[in-house]
Amino acid sequence: MMKILEDWQYALVLLFKTIGELRFLPRQWGRCMQHACNMGYQTLPIVGILSLFMGGILALQTGYSLNKVPGAQNFLGSIVGLSMCRELGPLMTAFLLTGRVGSAITAELASMAVYQEIDALKTMNLSPVRLLVMPRLLGGLLMMPLLTIFSNILGWVGGWIVVHSVDIISINGSIYWRGLKKFVDIESINDGLIKAELFALIIIAVSCAVGLRTRGGPREIGASVTSTIVQTMVAILTCDFFVSKWLL
Amino acid sequence: MTAEKQTPVGIEAKHVTKVFNGKTVLKDLNFSVKPKEVFVLMGPSGTGKSVLLRLIAGLDEVTSGNICINGTPLKEVKRKNKYVLGLVFQAGALFNSLSIFDNLALYFREHCLCSEKEITARIERVLEMLNLKGIEQQMPSSLSGGMKKRVALARGLLMEPDVLLFDEPTSELDLLTASSIIELIGSVNRRLGITTVIASHDILLAKSIGHHIGVLQNGTLGEIYTPETLLHADNAFIRNFLNPTINLDHPQFPSFLL
Ligand SMILES: Nc1ncnc2c1ncn2[C@@H]1O[C@H](COP(=O)(O)OP(=O)(O)OP(=O)(O)O)[C@@H](O)[C@H]1O
Ligand SMILES: [Mg+2]
Numbered sequence: 104m105m106k107i108l109e110d111w112q113y114a115l116v117l118l119f120k121t122i123g124e125l126r127f128l129p130r131q132w133g134r135c136m137q138h139a140c141n142m143g144y145q146t147l148p149i150v151g152i153l154s155l156f157m158g159g160i161l162a163l164q165t166g167y168s169l170n171k172v173p174g175a176q177n178f179l180g181s182i183v184g185l186s187m188c189r190e191l192g193p194l195m196t197a198f199l200l201t202g203r204v205g206s207a208i209t210a211e212l213a214s215m216a217v218y219q220e221i222d223a224l225k226t227m228n229l230s231p232v233r234l235l236v237m238p239r240l241l242g243g244l245l246m247m248p249l250l251t252i253f254s255n256i257l258g259w260v261g262g263w264i265v266v267h268s269v270d271i272i273s274i275n276g277s278i279y280w281r282g283l284k285k286f287v288d289i290e291s292i293n294d295g296l297i298k299a300e301l302f303a304l305i306i307i308a309v310s311c312a313v314g315l316r317t318r319g320g321p322r323e324i325g326a327s328v329t330s331t332i333v334q335t336m337v338a339i340l341t342c343d344f345f346v347s348k349w350l351l
Numbered sequence: 352m353t354a355e356k357q358t359p360v361g362i363e364a365k366h367v368t369k370v371f372n373g374k375t376v377l378k379d380l381n382f383s384v385k386p387k388e389v390f391v392l393m394g395p396s397g398t399g400k401s402v403l404l405r406l407i408a409g410l411d412e413v414t415s416g417n418i419c420i421n422g423t424p425l426k427e428v429k430r431k432n433k434y435v436l437g438l439v440f441q442a443g444a445l446f447n448s449l450s451i452f453d454n455l456a457l458y459f460r461e462h463c464l465c466s467e468k469e470i471t472a473r474i475e476r477v478l479e480m481l482n483l484k485g486i487e488q489q490m491p492s493s494l495s496g497g498m499k500k501r502v503a504l505a506r507g508l509l510m511e512p513d514v515l516l517f518d519e520p521t522s523e524l525d526l527l528t529a530s531s532i533i534e535l536i537g538s539v540n541r542r543l544g545i546t547t548v549i550a551s552h553d554i555l556l557a558k559s560i561g562h563h564i565g566v567l568q569n570g571t572l573g574e575i576y577t578p579e580t581l582l583h584a585d586n587a588f589i590r591n592f593l594n595p596t597i598n599l600d601h602p603q604f605p606s607f608l609l
Contacts, residue, residue: 220445226436
């Protein structure tokens, strides 16, 4: 428990230090883009697949429940549209980013710490925050909104496929899209993106902090990766609740 | 060549003590390394040589006591970045995600010290000196232990720091390579006047390039020797350390091992 609090404290320290290092951004821009592309490349396919199914399942379940109320299925588009962009899109992207990117960051930085590469950087008067944390953080912040938008769109498409092809849902595709367009406004999408950026900040800061604080040997690297995943998942959901309440 | 050299750097350790979770590794060490000289730290495995080097490099903090660079406590000097320090780690500590060339170039690139063309020229020169030509594009994981060690050495030498710390520069190497590395360290010290601290068990190294030699024993540092006085030291521990006898007739192991 103590260790988790220390990890969090260090994550905050890293965020502040990153702000301090922003003046070196021009030199690190290449690294930022490289990390952003990597993250996108790694997460895009799985975000796509999962969002498609998430939208589909959402349409199926709500469509089935609303079957009993005449006319209620007309709201299917708005339900799927809003849930995806306000909640499920950002949340699912964040979870996938944790699994694919956060864990990889922790593993990489932890092994650098354990094998004294971080110490080597320090003796060379090179800041680990500037070279390792800042590019990952900015890469994540750049990629997250794109991934989230992608997730939203595929979720909507998933819903549409179900509406179109499942018999118990009596409305047709055009009613679905009309409902979706009517209720999903820029503000809802923006709220989702704000949350997504916050999640990305949490994921990358925590995974960097846990990685850099790793001491010991290979065993501890594994333990750190697990710890990152658990910590960020809890943090994301907690943050999600309070931010959603504030944004609504 | 790179940054203009400030006054040569001397190191002083006063009452340095280091405790790890209740275990005292270094006990009240006092020694000084004069500017431009080579100080060799000897001692059996596990006596805290690496720990002491990390303290001097500022990577760990002393439990009590003080380490001064040119009379200023380490903490203050570090904050002002007044001197360049190179540490060659025992296991190399190369950046595993970068190729050998990028490993060696990182310091110059990030500090914007010289042009890409000059970096290449320098790296080629130092790799040639260390007999490592042709490995520029390889990754560290594809090198042998001794090669990694030499690349780490190259990285330290390329920086041309004010203080160079070596952790076991000649272990894992055959005698011929080891002696060429000793030569290299010695001549770099002579040519550039870099203050050098070497942790090593290598008596050849201590004899040939050490100006002063300290022997760590159970976390304490006794007398400081010169190469001549070390060989004729009348301390039984040191004589045994330098010239261990192997006695198969009266082994020190319990019988179940035999
Ligand atoms: N981070 C640490 N935490 C706890 N104990 C440590 C730590 N680092 C070193 N030690 C202890 O300090 C002692 C000295 O270790 P050190 O690595 O300095 O030995 P050494 O003299 O360099 O040995 P070798 O010649 O084998 O490299 C060892 O007993 C080790 O257990
Ligand atoms: Mg050692």
